[in-house]
Amino acid sequence: MEKNPLILVVFLFFSTLFCSGQKISIPSVIDKISGDSIFYDIEQLQGMNRLAPDNDRECTNYITEKISRYSPDTLFIQEFSAEYDLSNNLKRGLPNIIAVRKGSLYPDSVMVMGAHYDAAFVPGSTPFNFIFGPGADDNASGTSGVMEIIRVTKDIDFHKTMVFILFSGEEFGLHGSEHFVENRPEGMENVYAMLNFDMISHDSNNGNYTVMIVKKNASLPLAHKCILAMEKHVPGLKYDELTTDDAFSDHASFFRAGIPAIALKEGSTSDEDFNPYYHSLGDTIGPSANSPQLAELITKAGLATLLEIDRNGNLANVGLASTERLLSVYPNPVFDVVTIENFSEDGRKRKIQLYNSFGHLLQIAKTRENKTQLDFTPYPKGIYFLVAGNQCFKIIK
Secondary structure, eight states: OOOOHHHHHHHHHHHHHHHHTOOOOHHHHHTTOOHHHHHHHHHHHTTSOOSSSOTTTHHHHHHHHHHHTTOOSEEEEEOOOOEEEETTEEEEOOOEEEEEEOOSSEEEEEEEEEEEOOOOEEEOSSTTOEEEOOOIIIIIIHHHHHHHHHHHTTTOOOSEEEEEEEEOOOTTTSHHHHHHHHTOOTTOSOEEEEEEEOOOOOOOSTTOOEEEEEEOGGGHHHHHHHHHHHHHHOTTOEEEEEEOOOOOSTHHHHHHTTOOEEEEEESOSSGGGSOTTTTSTTOSBTTTBOOHHHHHHHHHHHHHHHHHHHHSOSGGGTTOOTTSOOOEEEOSSOSSEEEEESOOTTOOOEEEEEEETTSOEEEEEEEOOSEEEEEOTTSOSSEEEEEETTEEEEEEO
């Protein structure tokens, strides 16, 4: 039978269209994350100079070669000019490493997942003697977590563009992330969210696995979506939250550019959870990087967040169950009263929470009504976040 070329063209068009909307099982993807795989890379990286480009950039070459096995659409290094005075020996820092998976439906919408791969300059065995630290937990662990996510998403068709960055220069002042934010390559101008891994492998709680979500007030919706993703996909991981303007890792560079960003870090806000081997020669596998299980869980939490955001629309709708209807919240900006509609058709009591821009809870309301209102007259002009069910809305007064 003679083939009709028009039918073939139409078939190929719709095949491409439906393939680009490929459905995935998020649990089956995150279950591929392996703590042993993460710790293999930690072990390799802790023996390398990860501050200055000695040894022919051994660590940079190791990371780029490993990532290249997982077929990113683009993989390149981004040089920058920061130099560090190491005991009167001026050395130029290592470059950023950037891997890209292009979005099939919304390629201009970019999410960044990152970690710094440089290690600190630490005290040696004698006074005034400083040497390159092993940096297993800080931050070979976060670096290895990002590499693991690149590995397990090798065959994933992302809807939005995912940019994975291993930053350099963090230990001397966030130089690598600042350079990226200020000199974004073509196609990466529209970054709508950033998730940072920094120290994810030290368990101080004897198996009571906990992650700290570090956020700024403007990142409250992103943090909320991360929590929803964890509760849904990584129930074995507990969490604590820290809202701060302090800049202690690369997510802060995105904060300053007005980009919602969070960091996932081992432990909680308790001083007892602080890694005692931080910035020392003891930051090695064993005493410091001591929990493949925790590293695996935190990496799963990061990947679950990324996939939920990619598959479930913008930040306001991440974690929205298929049976839950999209709410209508109006007016926005609000002057006195905001209305929430399409809320509780089945008559079950549901909760509404209102936060200010500092992340402080202002009001909790519970209602069985399908349409309800919140009074904004007591509050000054500013930005607020309304959380209703699994949906979060930025409200301007």
